[in-house]
Amino acid sequence: MCGRTVTVPGELDALDGTALLSWGRATLAALEHHRDEINALNVFPVPDSDTGTNLLATMRAAVHGAEDATGPRSGSEDSQRPDVSQVTPVRGPGGVMSAREIAAAMARAATVGARGNSGIILSQVLRGISDAVADGPLTERSLRVALRQAARLVREALSSPVEGTMLTVLDRAAERAADCAEEDLAAVASAAADGAAKALGETPTQLGVLREAGVVDAGARGLLVLLDELVAIAGGSAPTRPVYRRDAPMRPRTSPGGSIIPAPGGDLGAAVSEAAAAVLDSVAVGISGGGVPHYEVMFLVRGTDEPRIDKLRDRLAALGDSVVVVGDGSQTWSAHVHCADAGAAVEAGLAAGTLSGIRIETLTRSGHAIEGAADRAILAVASGAGAVRLFEDAGATVLEGDVTSELLLEAIRGVARREVLVLPNGALPAHELVAVSVAARDGQREVLMLPCGSMVQGLAALSMHDAGRAAADDAFAMSEAAAGTRWGALRVAPERALTMVGMCEAGDGLGLVGHDVVVIDSDVAAAGRTLLDRMLGLGGELVTMLVGCAAPEGLSVELAGHVAAGFPGVEVVVYPGGQVGDVVQIGVE
Template identity: 60%
Template sequence: MDGTALLRWGRVCLDDLADRREEINALNVFPIADADTGTNLLATMRAAMAEVRTRGPVDALTTHDVAAAMARGATLGARGNSGIILSQVLRGIADAVRGGPLTALTLRDALRRASVLVRDALSEPIEGTILTVLDCAAASAASCRDASLADVALAAADGAAKALGDTPSQLGVLRAAGVVDAGARGLVVLLDALVSITLGEIPARPEYSPRASVAAQPVEDSGETGSAEPRFEVMYLLADTDADRIARLRARLAELGDSVVVVGDGEGRWSAHVHCADAGAAVEAGLAAGELSGIRIESFAQHGREMASGHPLAPVDSAGKLDGPADRGVLAVACGDDAAELFEEAGAVVLAGDDGVTAAELLAAIRAMPNREVLVLPNGALPAHDLVAVGVAARDAHRDVLLLPSASMVQGLAALAVHDRGRIAVDDAFAMSEAAATTRWGSLRAAGERALTMVGTCEVGDGLGLVGHEVVVIDHDVRAAGRTLLDRMLAFGGELVTLLMGAAARDGLAGELVAHIGESFPGVEVTVYSGGQHGDLVQIGVE
């Protein structure tokens, strides 16, 4: 099979998984009876195929190009425990076809490799699952010597189907429900699709469905997962890590819960999965292991966190105001001593960020807050994916954390100006977020090196005017750059300008900028504060 044929197999897998999705979902009682294994497998295969489409014209792709793209797409887009395992089946194929097409020999190698990858990825292998069935498929393929690719594919599929029928005898929770393993059923669908491509025939399989007498009854966790009351399924992607950190992550997730799978795509990206009672701790473990993204948390519980924690929301009056002050605090990241004082005077607890702030430092600061509700003004200290990870890790049954979209200190000050503890948390956070979002912000800097920007090349010492994070003005005269920047920012209107002066701002700069606003934009109110921040000579907010 070349790349085109492998892609055709992927399309057949999509069609067959779509046809069998409800059947597979109905079998799903292990490790959690949440009836989504078929849906997760289909979503993961869709992600695999979508990645191939990003690699250019299909007829120009080799077998390995297609297989590697499918493995990467499945790893990054995996849904659920079964989806992550599917990604490793695809990675096994990718590893096996590095030197040429998929043949009888490389298919045997692919299944053997996939079996090893899956076992290595699991913290606690459970027999009677897709793991066992994949082993049997690999063993059946290995025993089919001197045969064609179609013969090996059929042997693997038949071996998997036989092992699938044996799963209830190996796992008590399956036996009690009268079902075979759902993930393993999905694997048989994939192998049967390979047979249909190579042999031109679809093997006949029985209809796998739960016993009618127990199909509608909830199935209790038999305890075979080794976990106590998992409440959440947590998944995320990792980069910028290594094998040792991944091993430590896998061990830590095993301490927190069960159904732990941590896999790689072979190209430096990893996907982690766990069922646990403490989603925040699982995310925190990921923060320690590498750069997180794509965090997804699904709750198995039917009740809200407030009900489960025994800490109901404070009562509100007919106007939506809290009956009494909220147990709420604001944490703000600030650069510069004077800026820190501004936030403190406005009622915030300050995390000093003069030398930068790490995700771990922000998480620790949130956890040190004594309040039940914490509103966080990050003020541009961390990228969005780190903030998401910190927010998830910081929340627990006794604390609600809301991270507000303040990308600069001037936006943070605007948000803090409308903070009202008399409102319920979501209303307070909305008002503050709106104030931050409607504050256009920019900054004036002196170039520290020669660099290419979107508006040209700057030289050392040039004045740079930025709107948000983009350079829009370059001028050899720093003060002139500041005036031009104000013209650009006020061209769209504005009633209030806030100037937050940096530690390196020269004497007279603030007065010159205020005078320019008064001459060019009469009626606009200007407020000047000393911030003391490094880097930005001035931060500018326009409301």
């Protein structure tokens, strides 16, 4: 059981909303624990070593969605949290959240926040649970229903199901749960988890690319983590699993504290074998007119119906592979495809309904750039644990904290790539950045300093990064995205001072556009609302908020609600940045 010691209060006949939320939190912690292990197993459908990261990000969205449904939370946490304000709970007697409400919130938030193919499939497992607990808590009977429903949803969502993957293991878990003769929750959960573990071990015999690489399926390994945590929360014996590595699963050795000690000889970060890469190259030929799928495209679709979604699934299947289109049960669908023509995939989505949350990322092999991709790295300066995670999850190397010219120069020289694109994010004045850029260039390295004055501009720039372009073209596209993002900040005045709009007192809320104070208000939240009005008065389709570590509880919810009420159609995304200084950093695109 994740190599950790788990204390349970005894077997439970059913899981209510509180217990389901506890299970979600325990699963989130377990996926964090196993992230590197799962990433290292990732060779299918693309060996980009991000399955563990994607599962973790999706489960984080689900847990935060459930926590938001139980009431306002502080925005200062150090993990990313997309805005899921569409989830509106109706509490039961005494304000207690039912299993139905918690499960529905988790399923919806997971669909909205899903990352990657595996994340979308995970969202359907949560939707299966949500459907099964519509009339009561999660019992042994409804667990059987949940797993069967999840397996059906996943099969229906995939354009070309491939055996030896997450869906095969989910099928086996559902079958074992259905066949379990015992009638208590822990026993049924244990049967499902053990069935999944057995099926996981068999995945290399079903899928050649896994067999060539000597690994089990990464997504299925993540599903096993989910089921093992369910066994533990139901009060069963916490399962102990092998540490799954390249070549063969290894027998675990457990430390006195309960954590797994890796056996010698295995490298969780080992690159994919050349044989596996060759198999993937042969599989990729013929996709989208013979082109190798360079992009992972994801987006949310609303304002549509099942027939149009079916057409979207077929169109995406014609453009590429790894197609998954799933719903949250409340008229929102999440779509995913690997393809060579990202623009065509987005156009297919536009034909199906109203799009939001569009993500386009370049696919890379673990340790190797894909054909056409450059020997290039992104170095970003960031402050705050949540903001650092955002940049890291997007593929950047991060220089954290208070940065000097010397530290930035040292960090650039430490990047082992020929081309380095730097996102300074306002850390240093322009003349110092020019000096660093000149000093960092040599015969071995080209350095391009991008004009990003804030972290929200840096995130906008990073969303346009494409390693398949020439460095100058990539830098231009990223710079254009940064320039197209108006940025501002909500701060608290540390002392009495004269600003360009008048005198402020210590404790006043200050609204800045760029580096200029444009709003002063004794109420910090009121200053934030006025600042948003000023920034959106010039137009905008997307507002991104990075919430600082000192933000008052509920502030981000209030500001997001203000945008929704005053600017219909504008999408709001809220992330806990954890930065010091800016109570909220705001970007408008």
